[in-house]
Amino acid sequence: MSEKLTQEQVRHVAKLARLKISEDEVMLFTEQLSDILEYVAQLQKLDTENIEPLAHALPVHNVLREDVVKPSLSNDEALANAPQRDGEFFAVPKVLGDGGA
Amino acid sequence: MDQLTARELRDKIAAGQISSAQVTEAIFDLIEQRDTNIGAYISTMRESALAQAADVDKRIAAGQPVGTLAGVPIAIKDNMCTKGHATTCASKILQNFVPPYDACVVEKLKAADAVIVGKCNLDEFAMGSSTENSGLKQTRNPWNTNCVPGGSSGGSAAAVAAELCYAALGSDTGGSIRQPAGFCGVVGLKPTYGRVSRYGLVAYGSSLDQIGPITNNVTDAALMLNVIAGHDERDSTSISEETAALSDYLADIDKPLENLKIGVAKEFWQVEGLHNDVEQAVRAALKTYEQLGAQLVDVSLPHLEYAIATYYLIATAEASSNLARYDGVHYGHRTAEPKDYIDVYNSSRAEGFGEEVKRRIMLGTYALSSGYYDAYYLKALKVRNLIRQDFNQAFERVDCLMCPVSPEPAFEIGSKVNDPLTMYLSDIYTIAVNLAGIPGISIPCGFSENNLPIGLQIISGNFSEDKLLRIARMYEQQTDWHQRKPSF
Numbered sequence: 157m158s159e160k161l162t163q164e165q166v167r168h169v170a171k172l173a174r175l176k177i178s179e180d181e182v183m184l185f186t187e188q189l190s191d192i193l194e195y196v197a198q199l200q201k202l203d204t205e206n207i208e209p210l211a212h213a214l215p216v217h218n219v220l221r222e223d224v225v226k227p228s229l230s231n232d233e234a235l236a237n238a239p240q241r242d243g244e245f246f247a248v249p250k251v252l253g254d255g256g257a
Numbered sequence: 258m259d260q261l262t263a264r265e266l267r268d269k270i271a272a273g274q275i276s277s278a279q280v281t282e283a284i285f286d287l288i289e290q291r292d293t294n295i296g297a298y299i300s301t302m303r304e305s306a307l308a309q310a311a312d313v314d315k316r317i318a319a320g321q322p323v324g325t326l327a328g329v330p331i332a333i334k335d336n337m338c339t340k341g342h343a344t345t346c347a348s349k350i351l352q353n354f355v356p357p358y359d360a361c362v363v364e365k366l367k368a369a370d371a372v373i374v375g376k377c378n379l380d381e382f383a384m385g386s387s388t389e390n391s392g393l394k395q396t397r398n399p400w401n402t403n404c405v406p407g408g409s410s411g412g413s414a415a416a417v418a419a420e421l422c423y424a425a426l427g428s429d430t431g432g433s434i435r436q437p438a439g440f441c442g443v444v445g446l447k448p449t450y451g452r453v454s455r456y457g458l459v460a461y462g463s464s465l466d467q468i469g470p471i472t473n474n475v476t477d478a479a480l481m482l483n484v485i486a487g488h489d490e491r492d493s494t495s496i497s498e499e500t501a502a503l504s505d506y507l508a509d510i511d512k513p514l515e516n517l518k519i520g521v522a523k524e525f526w527q528v529e530g531l532h533n534d535v536e537q538a539v540r541a542a543l544k545t546y547e548q549l550g551a552q553l554v555d556v557s558l559p560h561l562e563y564a565i566a567t568y569y570l571i572a573t574a575e576a577s578s579n580l581a582r583y584d585g586v587h588y589g590h591r592t593a594e595p596k597d598y599i600d601v602y603n604s605s606r607a608e609g610f611g612e613e614v615k616r617r618i619m620l621g622t623y624a625l626s627s628g629y630y631d632a633y634y635l636k637a638l639k640v641r642n643l644i645r646q647d648f649n650q651a652f653e654r655v656d657c658l659m660c661p662v663s664p665e666p667a668f669e670i671g672s673k674v675n676d677p678l679t680m681y682l683s684d685i686y687t688i689a690v691n692l693a694g695i696p697g698i699s700i701p702c703g704f705s706e707n708n709l710p711i712g713l714q715i716i717s718g719n720f721s722e723d724k725l726l727r728i729a730r731m732y733e734q735q736t737d738w739h740q741r742k743p744s745f
Binding site: 161165166169170172173174175176177181185188189191192193195196198199200202204207208209210211212213214216218219221229233234236237238239240246248249250251 | 353354355357358449450451464490493494496560562563565566567569570577581584585586587588589590591595597598599600601602603604606607610612615616618619620622623626632633635636637638639640641642643645677678681692693694695719
């Protein structure tokens with residue numbers, strides 16, 4: 157698990173993370189993330205064969221409440237921080253057609 | 258004149274001996290004098306603070322009851338939502354974000370009649386150990402302005418140390434309350450995970466994040482915990498009081514613990530880069546406890562050395578998921594001229610996030626990605642269990658553990674920014690505590706040769722904050738480190 161990260165992998169991860177990164181950042185992150193991955197590879201030394209993964213330190217479970225209507229934000233409050241709004245909606249560039257990925 | 262403690266101030270205000278308006282004005286005067294140099298606050302709330310203070314004074318004059326923090330000026334880390342007032346997380350992506358609601362802790366402070374002074378600087382999204390990752394400004398250590406205040410709650414700790422408030426709230430994901438408290442010579446408490454509601458705290462690593470107080474002394478930490486602790490149905494990981502009862506953390510605060518057993522792990526002294534001044538100060542503190550009748554017990558935390566690797570996989574994985582919400586659509590920064598809708602995401606995030614946040618999102622995304630999940634994320638969750646077991650085993654034999662807060666005192670601004678891994682390694686003593694979910698406190702225990710504060714960390718079992726605070730208070734009653742203040 158201590159193989160070096162490639163620039164290609166860094167570009168792929170940036171795409172998964174929806175982050176536009178410059179070529180300078182590709183080089184910087186390739187080096188820094190490789191160092192970090194090399195450091196975290198020490199975990200592989202540990203035998204965890206019969207150890208349960210621990211996602212939460214305390215035994216927390218899904219919490220359900222009665223399905224009753226409670227007060228919530230008004231339309232205007234919910235939209236107040238929108239970078240762009242259109243009436244009652246959040247506005248985004250065209251999604252279908254020529255605007256695709 | 259020495260600043261009163263929060264508790265003393267509250268009592269004097271409630272008794273009508275001091276007006277909250279006067280005290281609050283004095284705090285804003287000090288902020289004006291000192292904060293250009295320190296940089297603790299991202300924003301202040303003069304108008305609303307003075308209105309809160311006047312309201313408290315009026316009610317006291319009329320003989321009406323007031324809350325447990327009546328009229329006391331308090332600062333809040335700027336990753337907790339304040340209704341109608343910008344909450345930036347020290348990020349350009351949230352620079353103009355004005356929350357439509359208060360965080361649970363902010364509601365509780367207001368209900369206790371605290372006066373909210375302003376919002377403190379932090380490492381962007383609480384990711385960092387020096388507050389140098391703030392996307393908005395620099396904070397300097399009040400003891401030496403060439404040094405960092407620690408992080409990520411560096412603004413909160415610096416504000417308390419520089420007397421720019423009477424107490425503050427911070428948040429702690431891997432040491433972000435305790436380490437800056439240690440660097441600034443004040444008290445920082447990370448409660449048990451789930452003890453304080455995270456509702457309205459901007460999420461970083463959700464299974465690790467916990468809000469807690471930063472104060473001038475242990476008693477004020479107990480006072481603050483009394484106000485902010487408790488179950489909240491809006492945070493599904495908040496622990497009910499049936500599961501773990503709340504205490505009045507002030508009730509027995511001055512009562513020493515009898516037959517105290519302190520665990521000291523040999524691994525604590527084997528940490529690479531442990532500064533001699535820090536080791537000497539912590540060993541002297543242990544001596545003080547022995548003189549108070551405590552017994553030191555050798556324990557072992559064999560997996561402590563894996564805590565940093567474990568943390569940086571789990572925290573970044575959670576961060577990559579949590580920060581996916583910054584999409585340039587609902588709130589926060591949006592790029593000016595997106596090519597298409599995908600570019601709204603890609604460019605808004607690229608422009609809004611700073612370098613460390615990008616690095617952690619990238620690392621977390623990688624750790625969760627197809628083909629690497631088992632080797633990195635799942636493996637880290639298993640090691641997390643081993644780390645928790647180490648602590649559980651130790652707490653079968655001892656009341657608490659004691660160790661340094663960080664291997665060295667505050668370091669110089671700029672000295673570690675280009676080497677993220679070295680910066681991560683400075684979190685060795687604090688990080689395992691978050692992985693295990695248990696409470697930890699940092700209290701002043703001395704100074705380095707260069708006159709920088711040194712912190713003692715005390716760690717105890719789940720939901721034992723009452724005991725933890727009393728243990729810390731025992732030391733404070735014997736020493737005067739907490740009364741020393743930086744000069745201005």
